[in-house]
Amino acid sequence: MVKSAARLRLSPVQPGLCAKCPVRKFAAYSGVPASALKFLQSARSSDRIVPPRRNIFWEEKGADELFTLYDGWAFTFKLLADGRRQILEFLLPGSLIGMHALWFKAMPHSAQTLTSVSLCVFDKEKFRDLLRRKPEYERELLKYMTSSLAVRDRRLSDLGRRPAKERIARLILEIFGRLTARDMVDGHSFTFYPRQQHLADALGLTKVHVSRTLQVLRQEGLLELERDTATILDLKGLRELADYTETEASGW
Amino acid sequence: MVKSAARLRLSPVQPGLCAKCPVRKFAAYSGVPASALKFLQSARSSDRIVPPRRNIFWEEKGADELFTLYDGWAFTFKLLADGRRQILEFLLPGSLIGMHALWFKAMPHSAQTLTSVSLCVFDKEKFRDLLRRKPEYERELLKYMTSSLAVRDRRLSDLGRRPAKERIARLILEIFGRLTARDMVDGHSFTFYPRQQHLADALGLTKVHVSRTLQVLRQEGLLELERDTATILDLKGLRELADYTETEASGW
């Protein structure tokens, strides 16, 4: 099963009509008013398939487009002068990518694919038109951004104040929650594309320490991470360890 | 001079007409269209003065109001179960506080004053009306939120990937930039209300380590922090150490 899911990434599902979009109820789309769908469709200038490990856009460069992720996994990140990387967000189907482009000349971060990915591409200007014509949608995006900021603040607390074990547990639980909302889990298992290096870069750790900490979590019977597959062995225990409340698991 | 500035906090400046508001060009207000001022004024249900070290609202509680900070310093933060604190953002005049209340039942963080503070208070429902009536303002807020998210992502990178010295340097430079935009600096000196414990909680460090690191920065002739006053001794050197580019210094 996992294998076939992984194989899927080689030819990602491609989007069709916005009105029938299956990811429409997720993330940035969750509140798109039906009346705006026509405009959303017309602002969508094209679709695009991007292979794994390719950048979608680059930090400090300009961008004329923004995207929604239709299928596949990706992430946003920043690079420091010495090459160290901080992953800011893992992008899942429904994620809106590159809003910054709407108003600013330079992107504040890069975006890169993890799997092969299919994107809905929106021309910057057309998207601005859409916002002007459909303030309800604009309002929905404002809500989406507010919620995104809250998620980012949780991660900030994790990096600032939690030890490695909790950081890892919480990130896995967060992704588990998002995937559950998308019906992309199989019981307590799910396909998981980030490598240990990605976890490290998202959590402010080194891959070595991530490796060691994952072993502890496995030995404690809480969590198992194999290549491309994560299995939560003890959800209750993991939540407890991670101090992860139910309310943290909704809405994006 | 510092003395008198500190004394000012005991009776903060109170707001008058939105149309003549001196902080209107900062942060959340920077793009308020003149046409929206009338509505902004009418959405403003009252003013409020809050003494130092008081919460403005509480994490996990609901809120019926949102605020803009008119005068004084404050910050937002989250508490962990064991009492550890993560400061998310320092709030300066012009900051919009508590947007989350517009759509969500529970606040994702708390807000607390550092000095005595004066707030413009907006009723949640009236503010929603304002957005409905003035989509230009709504659009401006969307831009503001986007930019806030980018700032948060910089801090995330700092916590994840930078050592204590750089974190401190960068936070000071960020605040210096924001204060400069507000004309609240005196050359390379400025009034600075956070204590070392606040820096620690914002940067994911302990107050002890902040103290030691500040001593190093002082000995290196880069930065001096006394009670209520910060002085940048060597701006160029500090920027270099902090890897702080000019573009990081604008727009919020």
Next chain:
DNA sequence: CGGATTTTTGAAAACCATCAACGCGGGTGG
């Protein structure tokens, strides 16, 4: 099967936390 990527392991060191104590200074109350 062979090369590349990813994960694991070990040893040593760096960075930062913890704990505890002391000093300084400002504000407050007697």
Next chain:
DNA sequence: CCACCCGCGTTGATGGTTTTCAAAAATCCG
């Protein structure tokens, strides 16, 4: 006005978490 108290910053000793460096083992992919 002075003494006291409390918040805040400092200092030292010690320990833990995490990093670094290097290398080997495991896994994947073509």
